[in-house]
Amino acid sequence: MEEVNIGLLTIKLVIGFVALFFIVIVTGKTSIYQLTPFHLVFVLLLGDLLGSIIYQDQLGIISFLYAVGLWTLLMLGVEFLTLNMKSTRSLLVGNPNIIIRDGMIDRKIAKRNKLDVNQILSLLRQRNVFSVREVKYGILETNGQITTLLKSKYQKPEKQDLNLLESPVDLPITLIIDGEVLTDNLRERGFDQQWLDNELLANGYDNEKKILHADWRDSEGIHISPK
Secondary structure, eight states, rough: OOOOOHHHHHHHHHHHHHHHHHHHHHHOOOOOOGOHHHHHHHHHHHHHHHOOOOOOOOOOOHHHHHHHHHHHHHHHHHHHHHHHHHHHHHHHTOEEEEEEEEEEEEEEHHTTTTTOOHHHHHHTTTTTTOOOOGEEEEEEEETOOOOEOOOOOSSSOOOTTTTOOOOOOOOEEEEEEEEEEEEHHHTTTOOOHHHHHHHHTTOOOOGGEEEEEEEEEEETTTEEEEE
């Protein structure tokens, strides 16, 4: 059995982790849904590159740093081109395409992007759209998702459409997670531990350790999920 240099392996793993983390920060692509075809290929190939050389002791740290650094520079170079040269965006990132018009799927656009009807319907359902007939325009984005503009009769009415008065909107704040009180959040709302204990007692709980999650909304009060 081939002996593995633990020290070298550890250094390579740390460098690989830092490199991937750095790339995510630089590109701002924190979600798989944000990845364009170029970014997806880059990440997959980088993962394969790291996996193939990380266990090879004959490749030293310098060679490893060179491979990771060069690959990262290539990615940043392409990022620079797509940001500063419009002519490269279509080739490297792609363009959005209108794949649905007035409830009709554009077969040419679907075929060009290798999408069948079932895949299109699945993408629509992920947007809470359950029939093509509801869609006025459906735009196939460069990350493979479909953005929809619904026909007017399928759009949810807004308050301004119903002439309703606006109600205040307040952001809920978490007070307890897994039995632990978030004291910073508590103080931010101007509360203290005694106030929290009183709220818990009023809802039948004598100890925050019994609480899985609790948050506070000014307009509704405290909401508790017990363990």
